[in-house]
Amino acid sequence: MKFRPTFSSILIGLFLLLSVAACAQTAVVTPTPVTISIAGSTEMRPVLVELTGAYTERHPNVLFSLRGGGSILGETWLESRRADLAASTTFPDEEEGLTGLMRVPIGLDGVAVIVHKDNPVIDLTLSQLRDIYNGKILDWAEAGGQPGEIGLVSREDGSATRMLFEERVMGEERVALTAVVMPTSEDVVEYVAEHPQAIGYVSRAYVMANPASPQGSVSVGVVALEGRLPTSEEIAAQSYYLTRPIFLLRRASNGAGIQPFIDFVLSPAGQEIVARYHVRIR
Numbered sequence: 001m002k003f004r005p006t007f008s009s010i011l012i013g014l015f016l017l018l019s020v021a022a023c024a025q026t027a028v029v030t031p032t033p034v035t036i037s038i039a040g041s042t043e044m045r046p047v048l049v050e051l052t053g054a055y056t057e058r059h060p061n062v063l064f065s066l067r068g069g070g071s072i073l074g075e076t077w078l079e080s081r082r083a084d085l086a087a088s089t090t091f092p093d094e095e096e097g098l099t100g101l102m103r104v105p106i107g108l109d110g111v112a113v114i115v116h117k118d119n120p121v122i123d124l125t126l127s128q129l130r131d132i133y134n135g136k137i138l139d140w141a142e143a144g145g146q147p148g149e150i151g152l153v154s155r156e157d158g159s160a161t162r163m164l165f166e167e168r169v170m171g172e173e174r175v176a177l178t179a180v181v182m183p184t185s186e187d188v189v190e191y192v193a194e195h196p197q198a199i200g201y202v203s204r205a206y207v208m209a210n211p212a213s214p215q216g217s218v219s220v221g222v223v224a225l226e227g228r229l230p231t232s233e234e235i236a237a238q239s240y241y242l243t244r245p246i247f248l249l250r251r252a253s254n255g256a257g258i259q260p261f262i263d264f265v266l267s268p269a270g271q272e273i274v275a276r277y278h279v280r281i282r
Contacts, residue, residue, distance in 0.1 A: 031061035036261060039067040040074020040087035042184040043109065043161060043203035044246055047277040048087060054273060055264050062261070068184070071160035075101070078249055084258055086249040089160040089203075100252045106265050107278035110204045110230030111161055111242035114189065114220040116196045121145040123224040126241065130169055132199060135176035140197065152179035153188050153200035161185065164244055165201050193219035201242075204230040205277040235279045246278060 038048060045068060052064040067074075067083070074086035079099055092103050113129060115121055121144055124132075131137040132150055141147040154175050155162035166175065182188045185202035192198040207222055208230060222229060225241050234240040248265065250258045264270045271280040 031059070033061050033063070034257065035063045035065055036085065036258065037065040037067065037083045038074075038085040038087055038248075039069055039077045039083035041071045041089050041160060041246070042068040042186070043089060043205060044087040046205050047107070047274055050273050050276070051265055051270060052261075054269070055261055058264075059260075070156070070158050072158050075249060078251065081251075084250070084254065085261075086247075088247045088249055089244055090163070090247075091244075101249050102252050103247045103249050104262055104266075105245045105247055105281050106262075107246045107271075107274040107281050108235050108238075109244050109246050109278045110235045110240050111164055111201050111244070112204045112207050112230045113199065113201050113223040113225055113242075114192050114207055115199050115223055116192060117219055117221050118196055119145055119221055121223060122221070123227060126169065126226055129225065130171070130173055133170060133175050133179070134173040135178065148197045151195055151198040152176060153191055153198050154179040154181050155185075155188070155201075156181050156183050161201065161203065164242065168242060189220055199223075204235075232275070232279050245281075 036052075038052070045066065048066055052066065056062055056064065067077075069077070071086075071088040071090045074083065075088055075090070077083040078086035079101065086101075088103070089109060113124065119140070121140065124143060128137065128143055132143065133152060133154075137143055138150060139147060140150055143150075152175070155165075180191065180198075182191060182200070185206045188200040188202045189206050192200045204222075207220060228234050228240050230240050230242065235243050248262055250262065265274070266282060268282075271282050274280050
């Protein structure tokens with residue numbers, strides 16, 4: 001007896017074939033899990049936490065490992081292939097192109113001078129700030145404040161923020177040996193907030209960020225330098241004296257896996273996040 005397929009059996013067969021095809025297609029397009037390691041600037045950590053989180057929401061298969069250590073260490077780790085990306089606030093080296101590294105600016109930052117919130121000093125000249133940090137001005141009364149010995153707070157050796165401060169503020173002068181040295185901007189903010197006579201310098205991301213951001217701080221006062229504060233407008237115009245770009249660096253040889261994240265950072269959505277902590281580049 002010859003078997004004659006019924007209409008219903010044909011439909012069932014087609015359904016099974018389509019189901020198998022759909023399962024096979026799903027298995028093929030499932031993205032491979034990827035982890036991207038970023039090392040370097042602690043000043044850039046707040047913005048990187050939000051940028052990487054937003055990127056992972058859009059690409060669940062991509063996870064990130066964030067490590068600090070400072071800009072110089074981050075670039076060293078990138079060059080030695082211990083990191084996929086470096087976060088840095090240092091300026092380009094003339095020899096950098098020879099090492100196979102690509103430096104991409106993603107925003108502008110300003111180094112803010114901070115004091116305790118109860119300190120009445122709201123403005124300093126560049127020479128006053130230099131004399132405070134080299135020990136020529138020892139008392140706040142000499143800088144327009146209430147009498148009291150000034151407590152200096154600086155960053156650790158190798159910090160790009162310290163390098164900028166020493167280059168543009170100190171010049172040939174050295175920071176006094178009495179300065180307390182802190183490893184991150186966050187530590188500087190905490191120390192100054194707890195010591196009424198202290199003065200320090202940090203990335204604006206820790207003191208002038210979006211008020212909705214937990215990194216934004218109201219526990220310290222930001223001192224104008226030569227009459228200018230590190231506001232978005234002053235930094236965008238590069239009229240604030242301690243303005244600097246912030247960078248992501250990658251090796252030229254690993255662009256395929258890394259460039260999509262950099263493209264996101266430079267996109268309107270990424271730049272909107274950057275603007276919550278720094279000043280957008282686009």
